[in-house]
Structure formats: C-alpha cells, structure tokens
Amino acid sequence: xxxxxxxxxxxxxxxxxxxxxxxxxxxxxxxxxxxxxxxxxxxxxxxxxxxxxxxxxxxxxxxxxxxxxxxxxxxxxxxxxxxxxxxxxxxxxxxxxxxxxxxxxxxxxxxxxxxxxxxxxxxxxxxxxxxxxxxxxxxxxxxxxxxxxxxxxxxxxxxxxxxxxxxxxxxxxxxxxxxxxxxxxxxxxxxxxxxxxxxxxxxxxxxxxxxxxxxxxxxxxxxxxxxxxxxxxxxxxxxxxxxxxxxxxxxxxxxxxxxxxxxxxxxxxxxxxxxxxxxxxxxxxxxxxxxxxxxxxxxxxxxxxxxxxxxxxxxxxxxxxxxxxxxxxxxxxxxxxxxxxxxxxxxxxxxxxxxxxxxxxxxxxxxxxxxxxxxxxxxxxxxxxxxxxxxxxxxxxxxxxxxxxxxxxxxxxxxxxxxxxxxxxxxxxxxxxx
Numbered sequence: 387x388x389x390x391x392x393x394x395x396x397x398x399x400x401x402x403x404x405x406x407x408x409x410x411x412x413x414x415x416x417x418x419x420x421x422x423x424x425x426x427x428x429x430x431x432x433x434x435x436x437x438x439x440x441x442x443x444x445x446x447x448x449x450x451x452x453x454x455x456x457x458x459x460x461x462x463x464x465x466x467x468x469x470x471x472x473x474x475x476x477x478x479x480x481x482x483x484x485x486x487x488x489x490x491x492x493x494x495x496x497x498x499x500x501x502x503x504x505x506x507x508x509x510x511x512x513x514x515x516x517x518x519x520x521x522x523x524x525x526x527x528x529x530x531x532x533x534x535x536x537x538x539x540x541x542x543x544x545x546x547x548x549x550x551x552x553x554x555x556x557x558x559x560x561x562x563x564x565x566x567x568x569x570x571x572x573x574x575x576x577x578x579x580x581x582x583x584x585x586x587x588x589x590x591x592x593x594x595x596x597x598x599x600x601x602x603x604x605x606x607x608x609x610x611x612x613x614x615x616x617x618x619x620x621x622x623x624x625x626x627x628x629x630x631x632x633x634x635x636x637x638x639x640x641x642x643x644x645x646x647x648x649x650x651x652x653x654x655x656x657x658x659x660x661x662x663x664x665x666x667x668x669x670x671x672x673x674x675x676x677x678x679x680x681x682x683x684x685x686x687x688x689x690x691x692x693x694x695x696x697x698x699x700x701x702x703x704x705x706x707x708x709x710x711x712x713x714x715x716x717x718x719x720x721x722x723x724x725x726x727x728x729x730x731x732x733x734x735x736x737x738x739x740x741x742x743x744x745x746x747x748x749x750x751x752x753x754x755x756x757x758x759x760x761x762x763x764x765x766x767x768x769x770x771x772x773x774x775x776x777x778x779x780x781x782x783x784x785x786x787x788x789x790x791x792x793x794x795x796x797x798x799x800x801x802x803x804x805x806x807x808x809x810x811x812x813x814x815x816x817x818x819x820x
Contacts, residue, residue: 390767390782390793393802394752395774397636397675400799401668404624404642405431405790406456406617410579412480413556414586414617415439415460418448419487420563421590423612424461430617431790432456434783435478442474442481469496469531476500482510482532482553486560489522489534499530512547512554519543520558520565542567542606550575550688555602556583562604563592569604576600577689578647582618589613619643622695623789625651626764628671629699630799632660633706633772635675638799641668650692657682658703681709681746686716698724698765704744705733706772715740724762727755731769731777752777757784764789771801778806 406429449461475481488495522536562569584597593605631638694717704711732751752775757763763785770777
C-alpha cells in the first residue's frame with residue numbers, strides 16, 4: 387500500500403509549473419486515430435490516465451515513441467479496428483472518445499462503458515443521440531459494450547444537446563470531422579479543452595468553427611493528416627495550487643498558465659480575501675496566515691462558470707473560512723464523498739443532496755484520511771498541508787490520475803510530504819523533504 391504522509395501547518399512559498407491539460411490530452415490522444423499518419427503531441431502530462439490511454443492505443447496498433455518526457459509521437463497508419471480492451475477502458479472515463487474516433491475512421495466501434503471516478507450517474511445518452519443523428523446505429527450489448535456502426539458512412543446533421551455535456555460535445559466533434567457534409571452542434575459545452583481539441587483537429591486538416599461557443603459547426607473532410615501540436619496548460623491543476631496557497635497561507639506563483647481560463651477561480655479567491663496578481667502566463671496568490679478567509683456562497687456550473695473539478699478544493703477553503711458558506715454542486719449528483727474525510731480533520735459540514743453547508747473552523751486537525759476520487763484526493767492533500775501535525779492519505783492512485791510530479795512540485799514550495807510504500811516503511815521517499 388502506498389500513501390502520502392504530510393506534516394502540515396506551514397506557509398508555502400515559491401513557483402510551481404503547470405502541466406498539460408489532462409482533459410484535453412485524453413481527447414487529443416484518441417483523436418490521432420482519425421488520421422493515417424504521424425502526430426507529435428507536446429506538453430503531454432505524465433499521469434496515469436495518459437499512460438492508460440497510450441496503452442490502449444498501443445494495443446490497437448498505434449506505434450508510440452517518447453521523444454522527450456512530455457512529447458510523444460504516435461503513428462496510427464496501421465491501427466486496426468479492434469474492440470477496445472475492457473480491462474483497460476474500465477479504468478478510464480475518457481475511453482468513450484474511442485467510440486467517436488473509431489466511428490469516424492472505420493465506421494464501426496466496440497467500446498466498453500467507461501470507468502473513472504464515481505460521481506453518481508453519468509449517462510452517455512447525449513453521445514448516443516449525436517452518433518445516431520450522424521447516421522450510426524448504437525446499442526448497448528451484453529457486458530456493457532457500446533456497439534456503434536455506420537456501414538454507409540456518417541452524414542452531417544443538426545444536433546441539439548438536451549444538457550450541456552463536455553464529453554458529448556467532444557465525442558460528436560470526433561465523429562463528425564470525417565462525416566459527409568455539415569454538422570451543427572447546438573447547446574455545446576464551451577470548456578477550454580473543447581477549444582483545444584478543435585484546434586488540434588483543425589491542425590490535422592479538419593474544418594471546425596465556433597468552438598468555445600454554444601454553437602459549433604463541423605464541415606466534414608475526407609482525410610486528416612499528421613501534425614505537431616502542444617496541449618494547453620491544465621486549468622484544474624493551476625486552480626488546485628492556487629487553492630493550496632489560499633489554504634496554507636504564504637505566496638504561490640503558478641506558472642505556464644492561461645489566466646483567462648482561471649477567471650472564475652481567481653474571482654472567488656479574491657471574494658474570500660486572498661490577493662491575486664496576474665501576469666501574461668502566471669498567476670500569484672497571496673494570503674498571510676494571520677488573515678482568515680471570508681465565507682462565500684459557491685455554485686459549480688459549465689464553463690465559463692465555476693468548474694465542478696474545483697469544488698472539493700474549495701470545500702477545504704470553505705471549511706476554514708470565517709462564517710457559514712453554502713456550496714451547491716450544479717453538475718454531478720455525488721461529489722461530496724470527501725466531506726466525511728474532512729470531518730475527520732475537524733471540519734464542520736453537512737450535506738443534503740447537491741448542497742453542502744460549511745460552518746468554518748479556525749484550523750483543521752491532522753488525521754488519517756482516504757482519497758475517494760481524483761479531485762477529492764487533491765483537496766485532502768490541501769487540507770493536510772493546512773492542518774498542523776502529521777496526516778496520512780491513502781488511495782493516492784486517484785491523485786496520480788491527474789497530477790504530474792505532485793510530490794516534487796509540493797516540496798519545491800516548502801511542503802513536508804513523503805510517499806510511503808507501506809505504513810511501516812519510510813525508506814522510500816520521493817521529493818526533497820524540508
């Protein structure tokens with residue numbers, strides 16, 4: 387068993403670089419299947435989700451070669467139309483992008499229903515609606531296998547999404563780029579990683595306009611070519627380190643970011659009393675420990691609203707804020723599993739459905755906790771670094787799904803965090819411990 391052991395309660399200072407966006411990478415990698423050539427992807431985050439996706443592509447016949455730590459070359463010329471292996475896709479929610487890409491290239495796909503973090507019901511009905519509008523027949527076969535087929539090819543169509551869905555928007559984009567004619571996606575999601583995917587596809591020769599708005603137009607093309615492309619910085623990783631600075635006090639500068647992507651996050655930090663400074667590609671958060679955070683009300687929404695993937699990290703801030711804060715989850719049904727873990731650390735919070743009420747406490751108490759999912763795990767790391775004393779965090783495999791080199795990044799800020807192989811073995815230490 388691996389765990390993080392954290393001695394918290396100190397101010398953190400320094401600069402921390404942000405890696406490539408996880409949510410963009412997990413759509414761009416399968417998108418390389420749409421061309422029959424070589425793609426070079428730069429700024430690729432070294433996280434477990436990316437490693438799983440690359441392994442899936444390799445099993446399907448892609449030739450994969452790392453040129454640098456964060457640069458990979460994929461040759462998809464000889465990819466075969468094979469069912470995506472269940473044991474791999476069941477670990478990864480983004481595996482459903484293989485449906486759109488295999489439909490677009492081969493006219494048929496067989497992919498198991500995806501895995502990933504459990505936030506409650508996350509249906510793919512809007513994905514299926516889009517594929518069927520493009521002319522595919524889709525059924526869920528025995529064993530949860532999504533079988534999609536378009537033997538006569540996909541044909542452009544007008545598609546209105548009943549709910550704003552990031553995954554459905556991206557999957558329909560992937561299927562539509564090689565469909566015949568014009569596809570219009572209405573009520574589309576607007577997240578930065580959707581724009582990044584569209585930019586990547588356009589670099590390969592697609593004809594997509596309107597990405598970043600709620601109306602995206604895709605004019606189908608016959609072929610796509612290989613290209614070189616650099617993934618945008620990770621908005622959620624950047625927001626996580628900004629929330630860390632607000633929770634622990636001190637001064638943290640997050641570098642290599644796009645400040646506009648962080649506006650909903652930095653606006654709430656300012657409302658809570660933190661100081662924010664922006665540069666062209668960096669954002670700094672400052673909060674002396676003597677200045678307590680202020681209470682706020684917060685609701686997660688699709689972009690450009692406050693991101694659901696930042697909700698647990700801000701839950702820690704609300705647990706420490708002066709007064710009563712109300713947090714409303716506007717995207718998922720079951721994203722408060724971390725609250726019980728925070729209560730073990732002295733937080734005063736109650737959950738009723740999608741609403742959590744936090745009565746702020748002056749300090750959190752070190753305790754052993756368990757990460758229930760990716761972003762909740764990051765939130766518990768923040769809580770442990772803010773609390774005085776020694777905390778342990780188990781189930782860290784969730785955290786490593788989305789945060790590259792997190793131990794060294796934190797120790798460079800002055801955090802005392804160790805990776806322990808077993809509870810009784812402190813011999814293996816990654817990162818420099820102060």
